[in-house]
Amino acid sequence: MFVVARGDRLAVERLRRLGDVVEAAMPRRAGEPLGRTLPRWPLALVDSLRLPRCRVFVSTGSNHSVLPALVSRLRGALLLNLESIDRFTVPAKAVRILRPFSAATLVHWPEQRRLYPDAVVTGPVYEPPRYKPRDEGYVLVTAGTMGFRGLFDAVERLGLRRVVLQTGRVDPEPYQKRNPGWIVFDFDPDFHRWLAGASIVVTQFPGSTAATAALAYRKPVVMVVNPGLPLAASIADAVYYAQRLRAILLPRASPSLLRRGLDLAEKLEPPSYPNGGETIARIAVSLAEGRHRL
Template sequence: MLRGLVIAGYGGHAGYAFSAAYELAKHGVELDILLPKGYEHLSKKFTRLGKLRYAVLPRKPLEPFHRGIHRWLAGFASTAWLVKEKYDFVFAAGSNFSIPASAWLKLFKGTPVYVVEDVNRFSKPAKAVKILHMLGAKVLLHWEEQKALYDDGIVVGPLHEPALHQPSDEGYLLVTLGTLGSSEVFEAVVRLSFEKVVVQTGDIDPTPFISRKPHWVFFKHVDDFHKWLAGASVVVTHPGTTAVTARLAYGKPVVIVYSKRHSPLYPREDVEMLASKLKAVFIDQVTPGNLEAALQEAAKLEKPLYENGARNASEFILRDCLKT
């Protein structure tokens, strides 16, 4: 039996990790799953797929590098135990959280490392993925266009979480802007006159919005987020893995919002490309009127068809490990 380490990270990176772990577990692979301390809400999601381990997250989202130097040191220290472990491979979900654990195992044990590029990267690679590639990791790509980033990358198709509930239409709008959230988008959303809306605010406090729309559903994080994805009529989200899962796993109409909160992370042209690939609607001027028009347009678009990237990635990893 093969044994692997899946490095999850936070936000969308946890989505990549879950999708790969889900497929690898179906093949009988024994998994350890590394989660960042402080993101324990992810634990329930992964607990049936493998043994959960925890380590320090070196850099928080949008944090200047110099503020997290002490956590980088702690990140390496909290994963040093890995050099005593025997893994057949590492699947790294691509955030900075992947670097310490992957470096220990690649440099000191020679363990094969497979890292996934972000689904929304077309013009330049993610920094963490680039670093791991320099250390010898093989890069898994979602799209043929991403071969421009890594000519030795392996295109497996878009990685997304599987549908964990039967899709239905419960008549509500689902708004989720990922771990970071976006106050500007939430402000526009609460000015809509819709009766049924569910809003995940991520790291942003939902209290001010709850007071204005007490009959709506608000939460920061929830264990079974897939329940809300499955029942949504349409999904408004950021350019990340939720957009891919909502569109490809559940077949939901999707509006991708390019907010000020997320613009430092993703070039505009990359987000527009992702929206095009998913047949989703792209907007960058967020007003109630623009949102309503985008929602109507999204409902008219047909769902695109792609191969299951998580399944292809897991099968490639297993073939690659068994031939060595």
């Protein structure tokens, strides 16, 4: 069973192929003032109380996971607490909250043990590939569910002919009208086919798309810091993350920096790591069957 934020249809479509998907309210969205979130916390609690029981609950570092994880723990589930893949210098708040209630804290990278000396290093957890990688000659530009208008505008000013642009909650229509040769959409449940065919992937930091592109599909990646996500990982985290993914990191979205970043990315060889998701699955199954204690 996967628990996703209510209304995140992209996550629902991606995960329903792997198992049951349950939606629960997200109490706080990225960059949102705490006061504005207060009406949603009771709804998030009600949704969490309605979740099916489980033996092991794996939390993945988002604030959305806090209430479902705590409710599941109170019902007797064992909690595995996974830090975000892009956190290296400051722990995620959700992970700090859940740590006292967890059977184990899990991290993707050895460097993250500086945050949690007793953590289990699983290796990076990323979505496995669904298609064989190929090069169809386009630049894929994506910024997740929320979108990143500043990045999209900067890419548009480059005058690129072959672009696939995923806009999220940013209106795709103006970009399509101004660039009739581009492929532009807000969401696509089969997003992996665009990852598989890209020559280069341009995406935002923070976010997990960079890891999927680099590790699952071995694509050159350009990451651009999104100033609209102030509660997420820091610039220092971005530097570590880019080094691990062998990605080009840009501090802001500007046409000149993007042009240089694309030129540099063409020369990069993406890294190769075993998927840590398999390690977590083995730990979870072993705990559920009572064969292992952490």
